[in-house]
Amino acid sequence: MSEITLHELEKQYGETTAVEDVSVEIEDGELLCLLGPSGSGKSTTLRMIAGLETPTGGEISIDGDDVTDDPAYERTTSTVFQDWALFPHKTVRENVEFGLKMRGVPADEREQRAESMLERVQMTGYGEDDPTNLSGGQKQRVALARSLAVNPDVLLLDEPLSNLDKRLREDMQIELREIHEDLDETFVHVTHDQDEAFTLADRIGIMDQGELVQIGDPDEVYENPTNQFIESFLGDTNFVDARVTRTTGDAVYVDTELGTELVLPTDAEPAVDEGTALTLSLRPEILSIDQPSADGGTAADDTGEQLATDGSSRTAVTGTVENVIYRGSTVRYSADVDGTSMFAERTDASTGALSAGDRIRLEWNGADVLAFREDGTRVSL
Template identity: 45%
Template sequence: MSNETILELKNITKSFGDTQVLKGISLSIRQGEFITLLGASGCGKTTTLRIIAGLETPDNGNVYLNGTDVTTLQPNERNVNTVFQNYALFPHMNVFSNIAYGLKLKKVPKQEMTHRVEEMLELVQLAGYGTRMPSELSGGQRQRVAIARAVVNNPQVLLLDEPLGALDLQLRRQMQIELKRIQKRLQITFIYITHDQEEALNMSDRIAVMNQGTFEQIGTPNEVYYHPRTSYAARFVGTANLIPGRISRIEGQTAFVDVSCSAAGPAVQLPACITGRQASLVRPGQAVTVSVKSENIRLQKEPGSGLRLAVIEKNFAGGMLRISLDGGTLGELSASRQGIDAAFEAGEMVTADWEPEHGVLVDLEGTDSQSRGPAAAGREQDA
């Protein structure tokens, strides 16, 4: 991955009728990067992708590809290719012709075309499938053809719109690995859309969490997971508990937050870390929200300095034991543990707290697309 910016979005807005789908988003993507737009359906991620592809024109703002403004260029005039959600393979052409479609339009000599298509078939492990029709392929195979058809054109940026959405879990895992392998080998910039946080965390160099037409946070999987900037990002990536409170005092990098689980009840002091940029934004007496990942909630039977809560139920799934806690006015809190055994039973009272570094203050600043330009996001990434 180089530091060269290949694609830049600047203050893009887009409305369909009365609904504003994109509210001025900015993003800069570096050559060779695997970036994921992560968000629930309707958050504007597909529209963003379509604007990059040229299938949609933004109302305001610009798209720069390799430094050139391509905002008003037709899809066929930009060196960007898309892997569509439903694959969109041409049903009247066989696999070979599907993959060769783009090359044919570019009038690539026949011999070179055959060579390149066959190379692609090999890359996606479909060697010998050239004469099959799309209808004769399985979902996973169609997916591979769709990838090959886009990649064969050597795009500067490859756009993938939930490419694995229609596949079953096992195949999806396998394709995740394969996509990553293809991306590493070809050194093509990938812009990947998904609503699946695991997929995003597994594959991406950077994740842009999207919500209602803005970027909530842009950062590495690590940053987004461990240091969510907003409550939305915290809830969307990993299971986070969002606990409201008021800062009582600040000691160096740690803020102590008064939290109480009933309107009249006594407040308990719990810690949260203050990361670099936040120092200037917090002061004692301020109302804040602390995000704590469920696996970071510490539980013990003995009364202590934490919140005293009742266990509602225990639930074992996927190697993790999820413990639901009655948080009173805080709502239901959840803690998780590796393995099946936990010394707590439903109805028992436990004390919950966490390490200072596991409490993350969220919603202190605006979302990424409002507060900081793409250049700033890029700089932070490099630091």
């Protein structure tokens, strides 16, 4: 039960900056996921909250108390490590009891608490086991029990699921979510897996090159990324190079490498000039797949754009299917559109199945397209 404030947090190792200017308010009882590729500074940020790394700048406060200079063993946080870091010379129960022992809790009380923690993580009966003989998933549970046993104000999770196989990982995500709901404690969870972040998080903070580039609710981050890095990191997308040809009050017209002019409807006067180079993002889920109406139908029928009266614009391009990949529940079509490779997905393969060499028509609503400048910043449309 604690809120955490990070203020302009910074960590440098010699010349390299691992974390730069990270400021965030983590609310009491929140489950925040720090998501980013490896080397983005997310684990370093977590370790600074734990007290295992000393920041070179900025402040950390927990519940209003400045803890920046407090060592890890004086903080009310507890960490579940990526490799679990169980003590190999102690039994499972001794591992779980360790934090309580350090806090001077009497032996019988320790044992009771350890038992109930093991029960919570479904490891009852493993108390006397040697942790080195456990499976990855079991070690992970013991590590979780060990951290929960000290009843921390903040639970910090440093990619604890990344060493588990997919099935187990998904089960543990749900269990973690349940434990979080039970305990109502503040959790900070670090991961590089966007599915995991979306499954677990109340809010997601995206980190890139040491900076917190965006923080928000999962759907907001996904639908409204502030830059191109986030758009590319949160799932597959088609990036298409484009150049602004003209702007009007309610639309931006761009020339693209797809060989057609596209219309991006806008609400307000867009902040882009004629000639600006843009990168457009067309997520597979906004693309609908069709076969062209007639073989080699005229360009006017099948491609190009119309600005509808309601401000939306249907745009379509045609291309040739290059390959078809069955990905279990979805089928992914890669297509060559005027020399540019694009892909789109369908959940149902049976209707109008296409195969390599077939003509394909991709259609989308111009309002669903996101546009980014060359420096990666998003153009608000």
